[in-house]
Structures are given as structure tokens and as C-alpha cells.
Amino acid sequence: MTSNRPMRDEYDVAVIGAGPAGLAAASLSAQSGLSTLLLDENQGPGGQVWRAVTSTPLKQTRLLGDDYWAGSKLVEEVRASGAEILQGATVWSLDPHLELGISVGGGSQFIRARRVILATGALERPFPIPGWTLPGVMTAGAAQTVLKSSGLVPSGKTVVAGQGPLFWLLTAQILRMGGQIDLILDTTQRLNYLRALPHAAAFLRSPYLLKGLAMMREVRSKVRVVSGVTKIAASGDGRLERVTYEVRGRSATAPADLLLLHQGVVPNVNLAMSAGVKHQWDEIQLCWVPVLDSNCGTSVDGIAIAGDGAGIAGVLAAVARGRIAARAAVEALKPEAGAKAPSMDTLRAALAKVERGRRFLDVLFQPPKQFRIPEGDTVVCRCEEVTAQDILDSVAIGATGPNQLKAYRRTGMGPCQGRLCGLTVTELMADARGKTPEEIGYYRLRAPVKPITLSELASLPKDESATKAVVRG
Incomplete structure (x- = not known):
């Protein structure tokens, strides 16, 4: 069921991202009888892997491959599941109390969920x-x-x-x-x-x-x-x-x-980090990944992460992780409905099968240092036009990490909120200071994690909790 605005103020499960993981999670959750809202900022479902799968002008299967067209079946499954689907919706805030700030149709509002599944996918490195x-x-x-x-x-x-x-x-x-x-x-x-x-x-x-x-x-x-x-x-x-x-x-x-x-691609971590989810540096994939339990649960109670946002593993693993996260939500909120869904053991076995051999790809395609850590006048932060040498100069006069660097050069403070420069800044500063990326850290991310207009902010409810959601430190 596709809608233009959320039809209620609170849901059992909110799934953010309509790529492979989000589609799989929303389908299983809704089929199990949980009120489910699927949010996605694109105009149609599919994410990047299955982008425009319901609207692409390319109809010959061989052009995009069988793996691409497999997405249409999962889209049909979600649409028949009873999940509420909201396209063109930007989720710009998520707090540890599972309140989400959403902009859609020119206005913003807050909704709550008993469980949140982040399926925000990956970004290009x-x-x-x-x-x-x-x-x-x-x-x-x-x-x-x-x-x-x-x-x-x-x-x-x-x-x-x-x-x-x-x-x-x-x-x-x-x-x-x-x-x-x-x-x-x-x-x-x-x-x-x-x-x-x-x-x-x-x-x-x-x-x-x-x-x-x-x-x-x-x-x-x-x-x-x-x-x-x-x-x-x-x-x-x-x-x-x-x-x-x-x-x-x-x-x-x-x-x-x-x-x-x-x-290569890396997890899109901004929304999860802004909610306080603990992350760690992956020495093989050379990026930040969330710390997860076997159910895709995070350090913040009620928030799970599925798909490539949990670590790069491909489309089949994304689908499996989405179902695991949804199954965990069903077991927590409506255990009597568990008989309708595959068992957790079955889902974990499916994930292990499709993850087989992933380490080979991670090691083979680990990018060289010279293409991750630039030198001289090469631009690092495109939004603020900050070069590699600018950052090294800032380190030389006392900048100790990405957050301190903001005061020196405004890196990570532009429209992309660090998505295009965050990894480079961390590795560049770590290399310059002789420390590990884990020791250097990442940007401290706060709402709104995506650009929103003043008119959208003005449309929010004028109460204390709404104000705190926007300006919390």
C-alpha cells in the first residue's frame, strides 16, 4: 500500500530504505501482522541495486541481467504484504527513543516505532x-x-x-x-x-x-x-x-x-551514527561498520541494521539480513506470529551460504593506499573545497581528529554531511598522526543528517520534544 504521508503516528516496525534488505524486511514484518512503514527517498523501490526496477525503459533481460530483474518479484511481494510504503520520503533524524524525523511532500513530521530497521545501503567509496x-x-x-x-x-x-x-x-x-x-x-x-x-x-x-x-x-x-x-x-x-x-x-x-x-562501496553510516549506534573500523573493508549481534541488532535497543549498511556483502546477503532483522522484530513484538515466517536458524543458514567467499573479494579488491589517501592540492572535501594539504596543515597546528578539523576547515559541514569525504579525512589524519583510524574516529553526526528546508522545519509540531529532536547535542 503506497501513501503520500504516514497514515499513523506510531508503527510496530519502521524500515528505512527500499533496497533489497528493506524490501525483504518490510515484507516479512507486514506478513507477520506487524504494522509496518517502509520509507525511501527515491521515487520508486529497489535501492541502488534494483534502481527503477518497476519503471526502467530497459525491458530486455540480458541488458541488466537476471540478478537485476529478481528485484521485481520482491517489490510485488512487499506491495501485497500490507506494508505501508512511502516513497520520496527523507528520514533526517532518528533518536535512541526510536522517534524519526521525516520530510515528505514539502512538510516534516515525527513518527515513532517500536522497532526500527535501517536498510540505508552503501555509498561509493x-x-x-x-x-x-x-x-x-x-x-x-x-x-x-x-x-x-x-x-x-x-x-x-x-x-x-x-x-x-x-x-x-x-x-x-x-x-x-x-x-x-x-x-x-x-x-x-x-x-x-x-x-x-x-x-x-x-x-x-x-x-x-x-x-x-x-x-x-x-x-x-x-x-x-x-x-x-x-x-x-x-x-x-x-x-x-x-x-x-x-x-x-x-x-x-x-x-x-x-x-x-x-x-568499491562502503556502508552508509550517517543515520545510524547520529542515533548513537556503536561502530568500529573494519581493517579488511577499510571502513566503519556497526557492531551487531546475530539478529542484526545494534548497541541501541530497538534499532537493527540490515543490508550493506551492516557491512558490504552483496544483494543476496542483504535480503537474508533484512529477513533476519524482521524475524527478530516479530519475535520481540508478536512471537505468536513466528510460525508464519521462516525460522531464525533457516535464515542464518541462508546468510552463511551467500556470504561464503566474501573475504576473498574483500581482500582482492582492497583499494591501494594512494587512491584512498591523497596528497597536495587534491580536493578531499568537495563541499567546502578543502585539499589534502589543507588538512595536513591543520594537523600540524593542532587538529587531532575529524571533529576538531571542522573548526579549522569546515570539512564535513557541507550538504553531504561528510558522506564524500569522511573516510578520506579519517585515513588521512590517521596516516599523518601515526595512529589507527579507530583512534582518530569519525565525524560526530547530529540531526538533520540530510538537508531539509526551513519551510519543512516550520511545519513541525511546535512542542518541546520536537525542538529537542532537532537541536539535541
Whole structure:
């Protein structure tokens, strides 16, 4: 059931994010008889993986692949489950008492839930190279969004640079649709192949192995691939004109109208962190991940995290985690309904199966230091135009961590609230100070975690609790 505004002030379960994990969670929760609200800021369900699955103009299965179209079945399941679905809704606040601030249709309001399942998914890892702010440079994820929602593909001189499963998937999809790719720069470190070997046996039984190999063969048969790339820079007069890269100490330059960058995805942690959920640094995935129990529960009672927001593991794991989080909510709120849903043991076994071999991918595609920790005039914080050298200068005069850096350079204080620079700032400062990312920490995040207008704020109830929700420290 799709609505324009929440139909009640309180729900048993609020699910934030209508990607694979959120769809799976909302479906199981609603089918078990719990009042369920599914919130998503996009205009249609699917998240990034299944973006525009109900509205894409691309109808030929082979273009986007069977894995993409599998999402339509789960969307139908949710729509038939009785869950209330609210698209175009921005969740900008979540507090430890499970009160959510929502903006939709030009106004804002607060709702409460007895359980909250965060399925906010992943963000592309920052890829701060010289020239990455030039017009003509964009992320692979952004290109894939345009491809899925509008059927548009690159037509000029196109270079794709980076590594990871999405890197190869996007290039394959562009080529299948007749798009132009002139050069692929693979930044996977050669040493990573040796580091990943101990985990290869598990990956041989992974559902991703054969698909991945077939996809890479498909791409390599059509486009020149340069492997072992250790440096990349974009340049041009007012917009991208060329890409310079280095392999084994030798430099080369290629003309380019479009450069697509990608070096993996990381959990989208902002909303969870703002609610006080405990996170820790993952030394393999090189990002912040929430500390979870076996039911996907967090350090804040009543808040669970499912999908890639719980740690990058792929679409099948996201679905399994969403069902585990929802099953835990059912057991807590309406245990008599548990017979209608798969058992927790069954769900955990399904998760273990699809996570098999994940460590191999994490180690193989761990991005090199030089593409995570930039130098000199390379921009780190795009919103405030702060460079790597600016940050190092601030460290030299006393900035000890990301939150202190705000007072020196305003990093993380722009519209993105640190999503595009947070990891880079943490690793850059940790490297400069000889400390671990865990010791350096992350931005202290507060509501609103997404930009909202003054008119939306003005539409909120004028009571003390509403005021505290917005300005709490």
C-alpha cells in the first residue's frame, strides 16, 4: 500500500530504505501482522541495486541481467504484504527513543516505532584523485543510476577506472547497450591476488564466482584493459580532456570526455551514527561498520541494521539480513506470529551460504593506499573545497581528529554531511598522526543528517520534544 504521508503516528516496525534488505524486511514484518512503514527517498523501490526496477525503459533481460530483474518479484511481494510504503520520503533524524524525523511532500513530521530497521545501503567509496572534481568526471554508481532509470549510456571518449564487482558489472551493462568505452584502467593491486589466495577455496563455492568470471571475459573481449595501474589523474581546461595514468613506473595519457571512477562501496553510516549506534573500523573493508549481534541488532535497543549498511556483502546477503532483522522484530513484538515466517536458524543458514567467499573479494579488491589517501592540492572535501594539504596543515597546528578539523576547515559541514569525504579525512589524519583510524574516529553526526528546508522545519509540531529532536547535542 503506497501513501503520500504516514497514515499513523506510531508503527510496530519502521524500515528505512527500499533496497533489497528493506524490501525483504518490510515484507516479512507486514506478513507477520506487524504494522509496518517502509520509507525511501527515491521515487520508486529497489535501492541502488534494483534502481527503477518497476519503471526502467530497459525491458530486455540480458541488458541488466537476471540478478537485476529478481528485484521485481520482491517489490510485488512487499506491495501485497500490507506494508505501508512511502516513497520520496527523507528520514533526517532518528533518536535512541526510536522517534524519526521525516520530510515528505514539502512538510516534516515525527513518527515513532517500536522497532526500527535501517536498510540505508552503501555509498561509493571516495576516489580522490587529482582532477576528480572536473566536469566530465563522475562515479560509476552515478552512471549506473542514469543507465537504469533513463537508459542512457556514454557516447564520447570514455575511460573507466578502478576495481571491484560493480566496476565490471557497469562496464558490461554499458557495452551490452551499445555504449562506448575506450579504455579500462584496472587498479587492483597485484599483491592482493596473493593475499586473497588463502580465501580462494571458500570463494570457489560462492554464487558469484562463475558470474564474475563470465562478466570479466565479456568486457575484456571488447575493450582494452590496462591492469596494475598505480596512479591516475584527470585534467583539462574547465572540463575533462585527458586521463593520465601510470603502470610499472611508466606514464601514459588518453583523451577522454568522460571518466567513470569506482573503487568499491562502503556502508552508509550517517543515520545510524547520529542515533548513537556503536561502530568500529573494519581493517579488511577499510571502513566503519556497526557492531551487531546475530539478529542484526545494534548497541541501541530497538534499532537493527540490515543490508550493506551492516557491512558490504552483496544483494543476496542483504535480503537474508533484512529477513533476519524482521524475524527478530516479530519475535520481540508478536512471537505468536513466528510460525508464519521462516525460522531464525533457516535464515542464518541462508546468510552463511551467500556470504561464503566474501573475504576473498574483500581482500582482492582492497583499494591501494594512494587512491584512498591523497596528497597536495587534491580536493578531499568537495563541499567546502578543502585539499589534502589543507588538512595536513591543520594537523600540524593542532587538529587531532575529524571533529576538531571542522573548526579549522569546515570539512564535513557541507550538504553531504561528510558522506564524500569522511573516510578520506579519517585515513588521512590517521596516516599523518601515526595512529589507527579507530583512534582518530569519525565525524560526530547530529540531526538533520540530510538537508531539509526551513519551510519543512516550520511545519513541525511546535512542542518541546520536537525542538529537542532537532537541536539535541
